[in-house]
Amino acid sequence: MSPLAQEQLDEICRHAVEEYPFECCGIVVGKPDHNNENIVYRCTNIQNKLHEKDPVNYVRDARTAYNVSALELQKLLSAASSKGLIFKVLYHSHPEHDAYFSEEDTRMALFDGETPIYPDTSYLVVSVYDKKIRDQALFSWNPETKTFERTLD
Numbered sequence: 001m002s003p004l005a006q007e008q009l010d011e012i013c014r015h016a017v018e019e020y021p022f023e024c025c026g027i028v029v030g031k032p033d034h035n036n037e038n039i040v041y042r043c044t045n046i047q048n049k050l051h052e053k054d055p056v057n058y059v060r061d062a063r064t065a066y067n068v069s070a071l072e073l074q075k076l077l078s079a080a081s082s083k084g085l086i087f088k089v090l091y092h093s094h095p096e097h098d099a100y101f102s103e104e105d106t107r108m109a110l111f112d113g114e115t116p117i118y119p120d121t122s123y124l125v126v127s128v129y130d131k132k133i134r135d136q137a138l139f140s141w142n143p144e145t146k147t148f149e150r151t152l153d
Helices: 006-019 047-053 070-082 103-109
Strands: 025-030 039-043 086-095 122-129 132-142 147-152
Touching: 006 025, 006 039, 006 086, 006 122, 006 132, 025 070, 039 070, 070 086, 103 122, 103 147
Parallel strands: 086 122
Antiparallel strands: 025 039, 025 086, 122 132, 132 147
């Protein structure tokens, strides 16, 4: 069963199209056992700012990368936690690329290269070509294989 209701997926796809040609990013929070009450939070992709200030350490711009500020992430985590909600899905788009979980996505999702930062959270990647959604894919951590595996289309 998908952790997202259709209206939530539609909101994420709208976000991806609106941010095109840059990657969008966001978080879906909700109660562990309810999908219809989830809340989609659009996050700000600060990758262009990071790239502009420090192109050596942030080689890619927001057309091929995303970054959420630690402060924004912490505020969302605190607000969700105070309401008994959890991070259910972290999402981002791939403008002009397919919906896959890249090496960079994996690196950002792992704490020490092998432990997921949010082990019970799924990751949604939305593919956008020319302002049109082409595909989306959901990935979840498999503790047996120690990889993020595609779970639903």
